[in-house]
Amino acid sequence: MKAPGFPGLGAQASLRRRLAVQFILLSALLVLALFLAIRFTSERASRASQDAMLGAAVISVGDGVRAADEGLVFDLPYATFSMLGAMGEERIFYSLSIGSRVITGYEGLPPPPAPPAGLTPVFWGGDYRGSHLRLAAITRQVLLDDAMQEITVVLGQTRYGQAAIARDTARSALWIGLVLLLLAGPLAWWAARMVIRPVDRLAGAVTRRGPHDLRPLRHPAPRELQPFVAALNGFIARLRGALQMAETFIFEAAHRIRTPLSLVRSEAELALAETSDEATRQRLRRMLRAIGESSRSASQILDHAMVVYRSDQFAAAPLDLSQLVQAALRAMQPLAEMRDIELCPDGLDRACPVLGDERMLEAAIRNILDNALKYSDPEGRVTVTLAQRDGRAMLEVLDEGRGLAPGDHDLGGRFRRGSNVGNVVGSGLGLTIVGEVADAHGGEFHLTSRPEKGSCARFSLPLS
Amino acid sequence: MRQILAAIVLTALLGGAAAAFEVEKEQVFGPEGGEEIRVISTTDLESIAGVMQGFAEDNPGQRVRYLQASSMELFRAVSEELAEFDLVMSSAMDLQMKLANDGFAASVDPRRNGLPSWAQWRDQLFGVALEPVLTLASRQALGDLPVPRTRRDLIAMLREYPDRFDRRIASYDPQTSGVGYFLISQDSQQSEGFWRLAEVMGRLNARLFCCSGEMIEELRAGQVAVAYNVVASYAARYAPDDPDLVRLALEDYTFAIIRSALVPRNAPNPEGGTALLSYLLSDEAQRVVAAASGVALIPGTGAEPSVHMRPIRLDTGLLVYDDRLRRAGLLAEWNAAMVQP
DSSP states (O other), rough: OOOOTTTTTTTTSSSHHHHHHHHHHHHHHHHHHHHHHHHHHHHHHHHHHHHHHHHHHHHHHHOOOOOOOEEEEOOOHHHHHHHHHHHOOOOOEEEEEETHHHHHHHHTTOOOOOOOOOOOOOOEEEEEETTTEEEEEEEEEEEEEEEEEEEEEEEEOHHHHHHHHHHHHHHHHHHHHHHHHHHHHHHHHHHHHHHHHHHHHHHHHHSSOTOOOOOOOOOOOOOOGHHHHHHHHHHHHHHHHHHHHHHOOOOOOHHHHHHHHHHHHHHHHHHHHHOOHHHHHHHHHHHHHHHHHHHHHHHHHHHHHHHHHHHHHOOOOEEEHHHHHHHHHHHHHHHHHHTTEEEEEEESSSOEEEEEOHHHHHHHHHHHHHHHHHSOOOOEEEEEEEEEEETTHHHHEESSSSOOOOOOOOOSSTTTOOOOTTTTTOSSSHHHHOOOOOOOTEEEEEEEESSSSEEEEEEEEBBB | OOHHHHHHHHHHHHHSSSSSSSOOOOEEEEESSEEEEEEESSSSSHHHHHHHHHHHHTTTEEEEEEEEEEEEEHHHHHHHHHOOOOOOEOOHHHHHHHHTTTOOOOOOOOOOOOOOOGGGEEOOOEEEEEEEEEEEEHHHHHHSSSSOHHHHHHHHHHHHHHHHHHOOEEEOTTTTTHHHHHHHHHHHHHHHHHHEEEEEEEEOOEEEEEEEHHHHHHHHHSOSHHHHHHHHHHHHHHHHHTTTTTOOOOOOOOEEEEEEEEEEESSHHHHHHHHHHHHHHSSSHHHHHHHSSSSSTTSSOOOOOOOEEEOOOOOOGGGGGOOHHHHHHHHHHHHHSOOOO
């Protein structure tokens, strides 16, 4: 929807542009008002002064009328006419009449709206001989032929000078207005920017947040934006509540699944030990493998829920990454031996200080190693290297498995698995956990194929 | 008073009834064919012929038809008969001013060539010459008398030697000459002493003429001893090197009237009229005009005005002289001075 009269100012239009345009329109309106006010005032002022002059002139002409022995004497004062015409070289018309009879001067001048009375001249406007005139009239009582007779003197002048002054003033006013308008453009842009700036800042503050940062917004905002910030914070709080509920639910669910699973597992192992029927043993082994996978998935889901929950807010503590890797290797050793996989640690004898959350890093390392072991062929070899380069701790885990299929670059998403996993069971959560831990610690995680064989998992963290 | 008024009105009515205005002389400058610029002017044809010829030579495509008329005839022709002319030129400043004020003049934009602002009105009326008004005397007629330097001297001389000047004083007739009327209106405005001079002239049975030319002819023929109020350019043309002629620029005041020109609103060829006006204001024409009148209108084209000279400005103040009542009153006073029992 577009607002009428404001092209390009629909609901989608830039607020800044809208403000600037409105400011400019307002300025234009003000300039127009200023222009009209100046014109009106100057016209009124010059008209008043010229009327004063015309009034004085008609009085002076009226004073030149007198009765003498030989009749009416009418001394038109040269100086008065000369002065009257001086400003703007006006045309001048006059008449002297007794009653309605014109004695001398111009016939047919526009009549006054009301007959003049008393000593004050009457003013009016009218057209005569193709010009617009301003006229003034005054009456005098003169004794003529033994009777008092009323004589009317009318004096009219054009107002070319006044018009010229009005034109000049209007032109000056127009120029001033145009300059103001020119100034208003950049000013409007600047003012609109200043108004919009808090909104920009707020947007910047929200944009800069991490993907899991659900803390309420504490950014200072102008009063007009407070309701918006409050609404946003309310929304964030609801979102966090919902997320927390989901994580808690998952945590709880995994936990509840794991416990009965381990019970089933011990029962199955017992049954396997007790039976000698090969078909039943076969079935029980498959059952045990499935139980193992289920419990692994449950713990990964648990890990993931933990990581998601903790990455929102965790207190980073100084840790030694090499010790964590060693501990993880120790825990993995039985599994590796079971499949005849050789673990080759390198660079773990040197302390590697980082800042981080112990449980999250543990989970990450465990999942990297787990992933490497899972996709290694039996009697293969997994190399674990910890190095420090460019202020970063770099953990590299190389396996000799099937590597990645071409096109599988992004395996960080939840429940995503490579396209060549084949018969290997997995939840697709392991690498997600690693990636999220890396993100939460300002580190990086990449899984790439090695040129010869297998894949390379590279996990890096900033050194403390 | 009433009779005079009635007489003027009657004259005006009769004049209006007469179909055509009276033309004194007529001449065409330039070859046949081409556009014609019609000029009506009070300026003596002989004195302006050179300038008109100059214009015709400069503008081969244009032809100037020059009509000479008296200032009253000219005014009547333009304002009442609405005769079609492209340029109207007259020395009767008040009548020219009235034509412009009453809307008969078109707004034009000639090359003004530094024309002083007091010698133009709006973009309608333009001065083309400054013409001092002189008193001429015959050296022979004055005899051993000293040359008067002021009007007071002149009055004293005329009073002292009535026999020598009886019927030998000349002046304009304000009843028939627009310039003549304008000059006495200026004189009466300028000095109270003028009416004493008028009375003295009336007592000496002064002879009244329609034009400067005739006065000068009478003066040179020995019929007139003193000619009061003669436009200087005539004196220059009629008697450029007459040793008998004495030009008196009276020191109490000497008027200089402006010969002015306008392009009428109904001009058939206003461009031609404007072009001719531009030419009249050009240095070339102004030098010729200033040489004849003895003083330059546009600075730098001739002699500077003397300190006694009072140029009359072209402004709306001139309108007052044309007022019917004022005119009647002034003429009545003039007649009273001239005709003495």
